[in-house]
Amino acid sequence: MISFPSDRVSSLFLPTTRELPADAHALSHQLMLRAGLIRQTSAGIYAWLPLGYRVLRHIEQIVREEQNRINAQEMLMPTIQNADIWQTSGRYDNYGPEMLRLKDRHNRDMLYGPTNEEMITQLFAQDVHSYKNLPLSLYHIQWKFRDEIRPRFGVMRGREFLMKDAYSFDISEKHGLESYYAMFAAYLRTFERLGLKAIPMQANTGPIGGNKSHEFVILAETGESRIFCDARLLKLNASQLQGTTEKHIAPWLSFYAATDDEVDMNLYHEQVPPEYRLQTQGIEVGHIFFFGDKYSIPLGAFVETQNGQKVPVQMGSYGIGISRLAGAIIEACHDENGIVWPSSIAPYLVGIINIKNGDLECDSLSQELFSRFQVMNIPCLLDDRNERPGVKFKDMDLIGIPWHIIIGPKNIKEHVVEIKNRKSGERSFLSFDQLESFFKHISPHHPPSPSP
Amino acid sequence: MISFPSDRVSSLFLPTTRELPADAHALSHQLMLRAGLIRQTSAGIYAWLPLGYRVLRHIEQIVREEQNRINAQEMLMPTIQNADIWQTSGRYDNYGPEMLRLKDRHNRDMLYGPTNEEMITQLFAQDVHSYKNLPLSLYHIQWKFRDEIRPRFGVMRGREFLMKDAYSFDISEKHGLESYYAMFAAYLRTFERLGLKAIPMQANTGPIGGNKSHEFVILAETGESRIFCDARLLKLNASQLQGTTEKHIAPWLSFYAATDDEVDMNLYHEQVPPEYRLQTQGIEVGHIFFFGDKYSIPLGAFVETQNGQKVPVQMGSYGIGISRLAGAIIEACHDENGIVWPSSIAPYLVGIINIKNGDLECDSLSQELFSRFQVMNIPCLLDDRNERPGVKFKDMDLIGIPWHIIIGPKNIKEHVVEIKNRKSGERSFLSFDQLESFFKHISPHHPPSPSP
Numbered sequence: 001m002i003s004f005p006s007d008r009v010s011s012l013f014l015p016t017t018r019e020l021p022a023d024a025h026a027l028s029h030q031l032m033l034r035a036g037l038i039r040q041t042s043a044g045i046y047a048w049l050p051l052g053y054r055v056l057r058h059i060e061q062i063v064r065e066e067q068n069r070i071n072a073q074e075m076l077m078p079t080i081q082n083a084d085i086w087q088t089s090g091r092y093d094n095y096g097p098e099m100l101r102l103k104d105r106h107n108r109d110m111l112y113g114p115t116n117e118e119m120i121t122q123l124f125a126q127d128v129h130s131y132k133n134l135p136l137s138l139y140h141i142q143w144k145f146r147d148e149i150r151p152r153f154g155v156m157r158g159r160e161f162l163m164k165d166a167y168s169f170d171i172s173e174k175h176g177l178e179s180y181y182a183m184f185a186a187y188l189r190t191f192e193r194l195g196l197k198a199i200p201m202q203a204n205t206g207p208i209g210g211n212k213s214h215e216f217v218i219l220a221e222t223g224e225s226r227i228f229c230d231a232r233l234l235k236l237n238a239s240q241l242q243g244t245t246e247k248h249i250a251p252w253l254s255f256y257a258a259t260d261d262e263v264d265m266n267l268y269h270e271q272v273p274p275e276y277r278l279q280t281q282g283i284e285v286g287h288i289f290f291f292g293d294k295y296s297i298p299l300g301a302f303v304e305t306q307n308g309q310k311v312p313v314q315m316g317s318y319g320i321g322i323s324r325l326a327g328a329i330i331e332a333c334h335d336e337n338g339i340v341w342p343s344s345i346a347p348y349l350v351g352i353i354n355i356k357n358g359d360l361e362c363d364s365l366s367q368e369l370f371s372r373f374q375v376m377n378i379p380c381l382l383d384d385r386n387e388r389p390g391v392k393f394k395d396m397d398l399i400g401i402p403w404h405i406i407i408g409p410k411n412i413k414e415h416v417v418e419i420k421n422r423k424s425g426e427r428s429f430l431s432f433d434q435l436e437s438f439f440k441h442i443s444p445h446h447p448p449s450p451s452p
Numbered sequence: 453m454i455s456f457p458s459d460r461v462s463s464l465f466l467p468t469t470r471e472l473p474a475d476a477h478a479l480s481h482q483l484m485l486r487a488g489l490i491r492q493t494s495a496g497i498y499a500w501l502p503l504g505y506r507v508l509r510h511i512e513q514i515v516r517e518e519q520n521r522i523n524a525q526e527m528l529m530p531t532i533q534n535a536d537i538w539q540t541s542g543r544y545d546n547y548g549p550e551m552l553r554l555k556d557r558h559n560r561d562m563l564y565g566p567t568n569e570e571m572i573t574q575l576f577a578q579d580v581h582s583y584k585n586l587p588l589s590l591y592h593i594q595w596k597f598r599d600e601i602r603p604r605f606g607v608m609r610g611r612e613f614l615m616k617d618a619y620s621f622d623i624s625e626k627h628g629l630e631s632y633y634a635m636f637a638a639y640l641r642t643f644e645r646l647g648l649k650a651i652p653m654q655a656n657t658g659p660i661g662g663n664k665s666h667e668f669v670i671l672a673e674t675g676e677s678r679i680f681c682d683a684r685l686l687k688l689n690a691s692q693l694q695g696t697t698e699k700h701i702a703p704w705l706s707f708y709a710a711t712d713d714e715v716d717m718n719l720y721h722e723q724v725p726p727e728y729r730l731q732t733q734g735i736e737v738g739h740i741f742f743f744g745d746k747y748s749i750p751l752g753a754f755v756e757t758q759n760g761q762k763v764p765v766q767m768g769s770y771g772i773g774i775s776r777l778a779g780a781i782i783e784a785c786h787d788e789n790g791i792v793w794p795s796s797i798a799p800y801l802v803g804i805i806n807i808k809n810g811d812l813e814c815d816s817l818s819q820e821l822f823s824r825f826q827v828m829n830i831p832c833l834l835d836d837r838n839e840r841p842g843v844k845f846k847d848m849d850l851i852g853i854p855w856h857i858i859i860g861p862k863n864i865k866e867h868v869v870e871i872k873n874r875k876s877g878e879r880s881f882l883s884f885d886q887l888e889s890f891f892k893h894i895s896p897h898h899p900p901s902p903s904p
Contacts (some may be wrong), residue, residue, distance in 0.1 A: 005520050011588070012525065012526070013579075013585075013588060013590060015578075038581075039575055041530060041534070041574075041575070042530075042533070042534045047529045047530060047575055048527055048528040048529075049527050050526060050527050050590075052527075052528045053528050053592075071463070073465055074465065074502060075465070075499065075500055075501050075504075075505045076500040076505050078494075078497045078498065079531060080497055081493065081494070082493070098557075100554065100556065102552065104552065104599055105549045105601065110494065112532070112564075119493060122493075123493070123499055127465075127467035127488075127491075132462075133463075136463070136465060140505075143531055145532065147556055149557065159532075159556075160531065160532055279754075333766070403576055405509070426601055
């Protein structure tokens with residue numbers, strides 16, 4: 001979890017609005033604009049305002065931690081690439097108008113990377129030559145560009161988007177598939193931590209190529225892919241995953257699931273009992289590929305085996321759409337009043353609503369709690385504006401802060417504060433002294449210790 | 453400080469080399485290639501390998517913490533911008549061939565942002581309309597592109613580079629200058645924490661425009677600007693800065709310093725006694741500007757004052773070259789054996805050198821210390837390769853890890869480990885039990901508590 005500073009609404013760049021934005025059709029897109037998370041700067045290109053930026057970083061951090069856990073190593077490749085490596089791999093012409101091509105001042109053909117298979121293979125080929133350095137998994141989290149003809153659904157199908165892409169290098173297909181399944185397991189855990197049910201499904205390998213591929217899809221009506229799956233997949237729980245081999249993820253492989261471009265309707269009907277057949281729309285949030293030597297041969301990534309033979313390295317690639325996830329999570333986590341952030345990615349864990357700004361006691365208690373949360377390292381947003389209580393309640397709901405503390409003169413007299421849970425709507429009253437231990441208990445920074 | 457995982461050299465992507473790279477003229481560039489921090493992917497464009505990536509993130513984090521300290525708010529703008537806002541500000545034609553221009557699939561003129569004054573002014577103008585929301589400072593840390601005709605000195609003058617750029621918005625020139633000096637103070641503190649002596653100097657406002665500007669320059673022979681300054685500036689210490697007003701930074705403003713395009717030789721000789729006159733080369737690592745309404749008028753960023761008047765907002769912009777700093781710090785921190793990272797940005801605080809890999813006792817002690825450091829949250833690099841001790845010593849020096857722990861059979865018999873300080877070369881012997889408290893004391897994660 002990243003530690004962000006606490007803020008006061010009065011001085012924060014948080015332009016919320018009640019109006020329904022024109023041209024925003026997806027609900028998550030509307031909410032991201034209304035809650036002041038993003039603003040569009042060009043068609044399908046967005047600036048992330050302070051609240052949206054925090055959410056993006058939290059998602060990124062969870063993805064990063066799960067990549068590190070399986071020993072993938074973080075690095076960073078640039079956004080602008082030479083065209084020549086894409087010509088070598090054969091993808092330069094295939095990629096079509098979605099690739100943003102450009103020329104530099106010396107008239108060299110370059111492009112804004114939509115993905116990095118070519119570049120990472122070239123970097124690998126320059127420096128790694130022996131089985132001794134394998135297995136190796138590298139990843140980076142970087143902006144990519146895909147020049148969609150009709151960008152839509154806000155950040156879910158933007159043109160400039162943030163992606164985590166990982167690449168695995170192995171000495172044999174057998175080892176390559178082990179890396180593939182380890183990444184599969186990491187993805188299940190990642191989405192679970194993000195509060196999402198992501199269903200892995202057999203998928204088309206598309207322009208990446210290769211012979212094995214799974215998409216991770218979350219169910220949402222705004223999704224652009226039609227999916228066919230066994231509803232029992234929704235009951236599986238990745239938080240209990242004990243390892244990262246094919247055996248550990250077997251339950252997810254055992255139920256039928258496929259996107260419309262891969263579905264075999266006979267198989268679907270044969271393998272899924274009628275009561276479990278689920279046909280719905282989904283949003284792709286991750287995609288993994290095993291493609292063997294597709295890039296290592298043309299780009300010359302060969303390694304020496306233990307007995308001195310030179311073989312092409314076996315590769316896979318693994319993407320998660322980080323900026324897209326911000327929208328996808330809102331599709332999954334909202335109600336009629338606005339966003340309902342899971343605590344793990346909320347921009348602030350606590351929102352303090354001072355309903356009588358200017359009242360000496362209310363101001364001083366608000367300020368005291370604000371400082372206490374800072375000491376506890378719990379990011380907190382204090383609404384200290386001169387606005388009516390109703391406006392403050394509505395905004396705190398809209399931006400989806402998980403816990404609201406309401407401070408008013410009546411409660412102060414009774415030596416309590418009112419706490420509201422954004423998700424359940426439940427309200428309770430706590431004495432000032434109980435507050436600290438309560439938040440220590442629920443904070444992602446201070447995981448609750450096992451009860452005695 | 454960011455918490456990175458510990459690693460074993462045997463499985464880390466760390467391609468060090470003894471060979472002097474061709475075409476790398478700056479010493480920092482040579483060392484970054486030799487220590488496996490970066491690789492060039494196109495002229496003036498680099499991939500950051502795992503060690504280099506860590507350094508970049510540490511620098512970024514120090515910059516971020518000092519921006520947050522003066523209440524600048526982090527956000528994130530995209531890399532690709534519409535040309536029209538640059539046409540409105542009048543900079544589209546002025547910027548010349550260093551601007552990377554491109555057309556999207558609909559033939560719209562776009563560009564890879566070299567800076568973000570236009571975009572942030574437009575975002576501000578859309579959502580902020582009142583003095584009540586001022587002062588406001590926003591910043592982001594994002595990749596920029598400047599299509600240098602001859603990129604050189606590695607990441608110090610690359611084409612794709614990471615920059616922190618901040619923007620201040622104020623109701624009046626007086627308030628605007630307060631924001632300017634607060635940022636000035638934040639810069640002094642930032643460079644101090646990075647272990648650098650950065651000298652603020654009067655500078656030309658160049659293509660940004662405006663009427664007040666300072667460059668922050670570190671002294672280095674590979675620097676491209678000639679500088680003229682009072683050597684007493686080098687003695688000032690920003691770690692004792694008590695505030696962020698003009699008064700607090702007055703010592704830095706009181707001594708003469710200017711780059712060659714701004715220097716007034718008469719003033720220089722008049723104000724600097726001969727014994728303090730310093731003419732040398734420098735590297736610009738930061739640049740701040742106050743430019744009033746230069747962008748707010750053309751882009752329509754007006755705010756209502758307390759008495760209902762509409763006035764253009766007063767702006768400043770503030771840049772720090774984050775990727776450039778990685779090179780600049782190496783220029784300042786190296787010796788004949790390689791890089792000497794300051795602890796605050798080192799990729800690992802501790803390197804463990806097992807000089808007898810395969811020896812049961814050496815392996816098990818190395819592993820035990822490695823695990824202990826992980827528990828202490830001290831990032832540690834264990835050299836567990838089957839290489840001669842000399843190779844391991846040389847690599848650990850080259851990559852500049854601040855503390856080396858040397859584990860060998862002789863020391864184990866005597867129940868000690870040898871510790872070497874990379875910077876001073878000092879060696880000492882500690883019992884296994886003393887190790888933990890020693891590293892607790894020096895770790896940036898565990899600042900030493902005041903002695904009793």
